[in-house]
Amino acid sequence: MRVAGERGVRVVDEAVMRSTRTSEDELARVEEIERVELDRRSRRYRGDRPRTELRGRTAVVVDDGVASGSTARAACLIARRLTDATHWVRTRDEARDLPVGFFGASNGAAAALWAAAEPDSPVGAVVSRGGRPDRAGLRLPAVTAPTLLIVGGNDDVVIGLNQQAQARLGCENRLAVIPGATHLFEEPGTLEEVASLAAQWFTGHLPPASHPAA
Structure with a gap:
């Protein structure tokens, strides 16, 4: 749905926002919480060391599947389908x-x-x-x-x-x-x-x- 990074980096997946019916206020509250967690992890991992300058360097970025990625989008879509499927089942006489x-x-x-x-x-x-x-x-x-x-x-x-x-x-x-x-x-x-x-x-x-x- 949304990825937050240091220095104010913010990437929002508008399609996921629409499919989950997430409001801007809800998104803002989540981002506020995650910004706090991002700062905490930055202090824990980097300590007092300055940020590494990336110009002229090759950076390898690894997605471990825990924090974000396409699996999160899949979960949102599944939730919508699960809700719809449950309501459909409840309309069946036998169920x-x-x-x-x-x-x-x-x-x-x-x-x-x-x-x-x-x-x-x-x-x-x-x-x-x-x-x-x-x-x-x-x-x-x-x-x-x-x-x-x-x-x-x-x-x-x-x-x-x-x-x-x-x-x-x-x-x-x-x-x-x-x-x-x-x-x-x-x-x-x-x-x-x-x-x-x-x-x-x-x-x-x-x-x-x-x-x-x-």
Whole structure:
């Protein structure tokens, strides 16, 4: 949606702004928060050293996939589609009375939380697996559905990002850390533990499905 850099650098993806219906005021609030974080990281990484002059040098820029990039745009588009798909399902006679839960992994978790924050969202519970809930940004305080955040114990960066997101949630929530698991939960038994935790969360927070009398 937007990338902020030092010396006032600001790049905005207008297409993502339109697709997510993000207002200029919302964008400004996010930018203000991220400018503070940018300054903090600059002081931490550079210390008191002056900026390196880049004229006459070759700079190699690496996108680690954590901070920004096309995956963020994909998450925004998924959120819109998820919202539309959920409303469509609720119009179907066979699904109208069924409880709704969202399960998202990686950027899909941000999409699930973004969609769950819609005022008319019917979602009753959300589970994030190795997700990036922080990318739901200003939407997080608006989520009312009980939310479970599952992360791998060896996924240090994502643990921190989930802790930041959890602090912004006002709904019932829990952060579950699976010891020994990395980001994709490829270690033996870790995905089974994810499935068990998710099943317990959904069955504990979603009401039983109602069935019409025969």
